[in-house]
Amino acid sequence: MEHGLRGKAALVGGASRGIGRAIVRRLVAEGMQVLGVARGGCDVPGAIGLAADLRDPAAPAEAVARAVRDFGRLDLLVNSAGATQRGDFLALDDAAWMDGYAGKFFAAIRLTRAAWPHLRASQGSVVQIAGAGGRVASADFTIGGSVNAALMNLTKALADRGVQERVRVNCINPGSIRTDRLAGRIAAAMREHGLDETGAAEFLARSAGVARFGTPEEIAAAVAFLAGAEAGYIQGAILDVDGGWIRAV
Incomplete structure (x- = not known):
């Protein structure tokens, strides 16, 4: 099933493997022009790969500029970059915390800030890939949990702005994938x-x-849905794709 994305353009952060790579594959299959960004680049057939470390403050703006230059427009941003370190709270030093926030939270902020004027022009959308750990606290997942919770809050804040500027912003919480x-x-x-x-x-x-x-492809399917025309009235949603793991209301 296609979601009305054919001919549109997307930028996907964290596109070299796992969930990010599956998202690139799905969006290419939907007929989108896709720029996949990751430290190792992106080798998905039909997509353009860009090797860049999104922890570098300059990289997000450069990635957005490349996407707009190559495609002439930008309709979708998917923030899927950034794995955070697990471990006991007392054993995690400042460098681990700074790396976790730089690779996932600040990369998402900077990519979204750079992409926003282009998404506003196209009345496009942002999909954040956070994680179920942002809603279910765990003693060995303090960095990832707090980063994911921050992304959920950012989603709501940007969705509030997006109501006025016609940019939809939603978030997916993968469970164990x-x-x-x-x-x-x-x-x-x-x-x-x-x-x-x-x-x-x-x-x-x-x-x-x-x-x-779950599988990466199931997360990618949720991204395609949220980016598509059927989800046009969904704004600021936090979608748990976790097999029923999160039981809180």
Whole structure:
């Protein structure tokens, strides 16, 4: 199912792997022109890749300028960059906190600030990829949880501005998604509990209270929906795509 995105232009941060790469693939399949930005670039067929570290304060503006130059317009920004370090709060130093916020929160701020005039001109949209950890606190996920919570608040604030300027801003909270990062947790569970890969994945899923882990493609499908015409009245939404993990109202 297409979502009315054909011929439009998107910029996706964090596009080299996992969720970001799946988003690029989905948007290309929807007929969009896509610039994928990541430190390792983006090799998705049909997309333009740009190797840039979005933690660099100058990189977001340069990425937006490249997208507008190559496509002549910008209709969608997806902020999917930034993995944060897990660990005990007392063991995480200032450098870990600064890196977590630089790679995810400040990268999103700077990309959105640079893209906003172009999105306003096209009456486009922003989709933030935050995370369920922003709504469910965990002692070993203090950096990621607080960054994701900040992104959710930023979404609401920008959506308020977007009402007047015709820019839609929404946020997706992925739960546990089958990415390289989750693969590491599955491998650890295999060693700790003497399980095979399938058994370890099922064990971790049950521990989280879900039937299974999600896929990057399921997050990408949610992005396509929120960016499309059917979601034209959705503004400032926080969409949990987590298999039922978050049970709070």
